[in-house]
Amino acid sequence: MTTCYYCKQLTYKAKTPEAKNNPEALRTRDHYEPKRFTKVVDKGLVVVACYKCNSTKGYQPPEVFEHYLRNKTATTLKEMREEFDLFVYNLTRLAFQVGLKEANRGR
Numbered sequence: 001m002t003t004c005y006y007c008k009q010l011t012y013k014a015k016t017p018e019a020k021n022n023p024e025a026l027r028t029r030d031h032y033e034p035k036r037f038t039k040v041v042d043k044g045l046v047v048v049a050c051y052k053c054n055s056t057k058g059y060q061p062p063e064v065f066e067h068y069l070r071n072k073t074a075t076t077l078k079e080m081r082e083e084f085d086l087f088v089y090n091l092t093r094l095a096f097q098v099g100l101k102e103a104n105r106g107r
């Protein structure tokens with residue numbers, strides 16, 4: 001039996017009746033460090049994750065996702081994902097504005 005690295009729920013191999021009945025428990029391989037960044041960070045390890053955790057984690061840093069899971073600051077995984085996306089959006093805007101200010105000061 002293989003459990004999800006993040007939520008510790010049982011996962012099921014694709015094409016098994018269990019996975020068909022419970023698609024969120026489908027067994028997937030998750031790149032602990034988001035795959036989209038593995039060119040710039042260590043390739044890192046691959047862990048077993050249920051489909052639900054894998055799709056919610058997306059490109060969040062693993063520490064952030066695990067923190068959310070432990071503290072349940074969001075009530076659903078979907079909200080957790082939205083919270084993170086909004087955080088990144090606002091942080092990007094802030095960093096951009098600070099950068100712009102710095103650049104203008106140099107003139």
Ligand SMILES: [Zn+2]
Pocket residue numbers: 004005006007008009049050051052053054
């Ligand atoms: Zn999970």
